[in-house]
Amino acid sequence: MNLSLKKYPKLFFLHGLLFLFADINSFSQPVLIQNIYGRNHQSLNGRWNYIIDPYEMGYYDYRHMPFDQSESGKGGFYDDKKPKDKGDWVEYEFDLSPSVKIPGDWNSQVEKLELYEGTVWFRQKFNADPLSQKKYILYFGAVNYEAHVYLNGKKLGSHKGGFTPFQFDVTGKLTKGENFVVVKADNKRFQDEIPTVNTDWWNYGGITRDVLLAELPDTYISDYKVQLAKGNLKMIEGFVQLEGDQKNQQVTITIAEAGIKQTVNTDGNGKASIHIPVKSMEYWSPENPKLYTVEIESASDKLNDKIGFRTIETKGQDIILNGKSIFLRGISMHDENPLIPGRLRGQGDMRMMLNWVKELNCNYVRLAHYPHSEEMTRLADEMGLLVWAEVPVYWTISWLNEETYKNAEKQLSDLMTRDKNRSSVIVWSIGNETPISEPRNIFMGKLATVARSMDNTRLVAAALEIHRKGSNVVVEDPLGDKLDLVSFNEYAGWYWSSTKDMLNYKFDIKFNKPVVVTEFGADALGGFHADDETRWSEEYQDLLYKNQFKMLSAINGLRGMTPWILVDFRSPRRQHPYFQDFWNRKGLISETGKKKMAFHTLKGFYDGIQVKYK
Ligand code: GCU
Numbered sequence: 161m162n163l164s165l166k167k168y169p170k171l172f173f174l175h176g177l178l179f180l181f182a183d184i185n186s187f188s189q190p191v192l193i194q195n196i197y198g199r200n201h202q203s204l205n206g207r208w209n210y211i212i213d214p215y216e217m218g219y220y221d222y223r224h225m226p227f228d229q230s231e232s233g234k235g236g237f238y239d240d241k242k243p244k245d246k247g248d249w250v251e252y253e254f255d256l257s258p259s260v261k262i263p264g265d266w267n268s269q270v271e272k273l274e275l276y277e278g279t280v281w282f283r284q285k286f287n288a289d290p291l292s293q294k295k296y297i298l299y300f301g302a303v304n305y306e307a308h309v310y311l312n313g314k315k316l317g318s319h320k321g322g323f324t325p326f327q328f329d330v331t332g333k334l335t336k337g338e339n340f341v342v343v344k345a346d347n348k349r350f351q352d353e354i355p356t357v358n359t360d361w362w363n364y365g366g367i368t369r370d371v372l373l374a375e376l377p378d379t380y381i382s383d384y385k386v387q388l389a390k391g392n393l394k395m396i397e398g399f400v401q402l403e404g405d406q407k408n409q410q411v412t413i414t415i416a417e418a419g420i421k422q423t424v425n426t427d428g429n430g431k432a433s434i435h436i437p438v439k440s441m442e443y444w445s446p447e448n449p450k451l452y453t454v455e456i457e458s459a460s461d462k463l464n465d466k467i468g469f470r471t472i473e474t475k476g477q478d479i480i481l482n483g484k485s486i487f488l489r490g491i492s493m494h495d496e497n498p499l500i501p502g503r504l505r506g507q508g509d510m511r512m513m514l515n516w517v518k519e520l521n522c523n524y525v526r527l528a529h530y531p532h533s534e535e536m537t538r539l540a541d542e543m544g545l546l547v548w549a550e551v552p553v554y555w556t557i558s559w560l561n562e563e564t565y566k567n568a569e570k571q572l573s574d575l576m577t578r579d580k581n582r583s584s585v586i587v588w589s590i591g592n593e594t595p596i597s598e599p600r601n602i603f604m605g606k607l608a609t610v611a612r613s614m615d616n617t618r619l620v621a622a623a624l625e626i627h628r629k630g631s632n633v634v635v636e637d638p639l640g641d642k643l644d645l646v647s648f649n650e651y652a653g654w655y656w657s658s659t660k661d662m663l664n665y666k667f668d669i670k671f672n673k674p675v676v677v678t679e680f681g682a683d684a685l686g687g688f689h690a691d692d693e694t695r696w697s698e699e700y701q702d703l704l705y706k707n708q709f710k711m712l713s714a715i716n717g718l719r720g721m722t723p724w725i726l727v728d729f730r731s732p733r734r735q736h737p738y739f740q741d742f743w744n745r746k747g748l749i750s751e752t753g754k755k756k757m758a759f760h761t762l763k764g765f766y767d768g769i770q771v772k773y774k
Contacts, residue, residue, distance in 0.1 A: 301369025488720025
């Protein structure tokens with residue numbers, strides 16, 4: 161449907177109004193607890209029993225009414241105890257059902273679920289000893305895509321979005337001794353969701369990240385931001401937020417190693433801004449990823465976090481880190497282990513991936529196309545890698561659907577809430593390769609505004625659209641006006657042109673901003689060798705990389721790149737039986753861990769860049 165402002169002025173006027181009144185808080189949930197790992201918590205990770213439920217028998221009765229909205233609220237698979245009125249014909253039994261490892265997607269753990277899209281129920285039993293003067297938060301790192309959560313047979317709530325954390329206050333809902341939590345996870349795709357039905361990555365379903373039960377003081381430190389002010393190496397700015405009845409408290413922020421100790425008074429909402437002058441400190445950078453222990457203490461609570469301090473800004477076509485011009489020597493990656501396919505399972509998997517990134521002599525990584533785990537960004541803090549973080553506003557989104565917009569904004573704000581203290585994160589990306597139209601420009605423009613209003617200390621970007629005009633690759637996507645970087649994906653030599661002819665093209669970029677190319681690359685089947693004009697060979701991919709460096713180096717404002725992609729990854733869109741077999745082969749490393757020729761070529765290019773930017 162091709163909408164235009166001329167033909168449908170009223171629609172766009174109404175549409176604009178709808179957005180104006182789409183109250184940013186209309187969807188806001190209780191603030192996500194900051195630094196869950198730094199709180200007193202027990203892990204509910206481990207083996208959870210599961211029940212595959214393609215017809216959602218555990219959620220709807222035979223008249224397709226949700227059990228959890230019925231009068232008794234009983235009858236669904238969430239009621240782990242056999243409902244008395246059902247006698248023995250109950251048709252599910254978690255104790256006798258198989259189990260999978262949580263966190264972990266179901267596709268890679270249960271063969272018959274490799275391509276499954278639908279509902280799977282999960283149940284975990286755990287012991288608790290709830291104390292009266294404590295608060296309890298049940299926290300999920302991520303469930304893809306829609307989760308309905310029940311505790312001891314009672315519904316806690318639901319959540320949409322496959323890559324961002326969510327939580328439930330379960331204070332007063334835990335029993336002393338054994339409890340059980342049941343999760344209905346459903347990874348079906350729909351046009352109006354975020355992402356929409358078409359993506360070039362595997363639709364891993366399930367509880368893919370940690371499940372934690374945090375025990376907190378009655379009034380606790382729920383949120384805080386402690387970062388350098390925009391462009392100011394001498395000032396720490398942010399806030400602390402208390403949750404609970406004792407809203408007015410003194411809160412002390414201590415960074416002992418930097419000689420910092422400041423006390424603030426929270427207001428009636430439990431909030432206090434912080435402005436702390438910096439005498440001297442080691443600034444965080446890829447070369448020196450210095451993390452400080454930041455202690456935050458109130459009358460009733462105390463926590464520590466590991467935080468790096470750096471500034472990031474743009475000046476004309478330059479990207480400036482801690483006052484110094486840098487080049488982003490990057491690579492893109494998905495949240496997937498190539499060697500044992502499935503979502504990255506924990507620190508070991510993540511460290512393997514980021515060690516490969518460091519081997520490439522990268523100082524930067526694009527965590528595509530959705531929020532990766534908090535552990536991943538904390539690891540990037542520790543290992544010294546700058547990060548492009550992204551929400552899955554990917555390709556052909558339903559731009560005119562207000563619920564879709566709210567979903568996108570919620571996933572963006574949850575990502576930014578979770579990672580606002582991570583020094584590695586320098587870019588909030590609001591999307592990837594979204595087709596240009598007036599509704600898309602409004603939708604994306606609004607996301608950019610929200611990103612800036614939530615955090616003015618980082619850059620806002622997206623992978624823009626490009627088009628070819630004669631021998632020019634033109635970058636003039638109107639969304640670029642709202643962003644700090646000119647970023648785009650271009651597949652010269654693979655999806656258009658060839659290694660032979662690609663050097664005939666030049667870039668015509670209509671923005672005076674730093675250019676950070678978000679994707680280029682070619683498929684190569686690891687170990688397949690031929691001449692450099694034979695597609696799918698390592699030689700073809702390698703020559704394409706060499707030619708890309710020649711083409712891109714002609715761009716004056718080139719300040720970074722994240723070639724596509726570190727390792728081969730699973731995709732339901734890649735069906736060639738010999739070269740692909742449901743793998744996207746643009747990796748520089750194969751799914752057997754074999755480094756292809758282009759891996760070494762990219763490293764050599766980055767070694768040269770590093771010398772130039774010394
Ligand atoms: C697109 C897209 C990627 C995709 C890649 C490809 O630009 O952003 O998600 O995997 O191209 O076609 O391999």
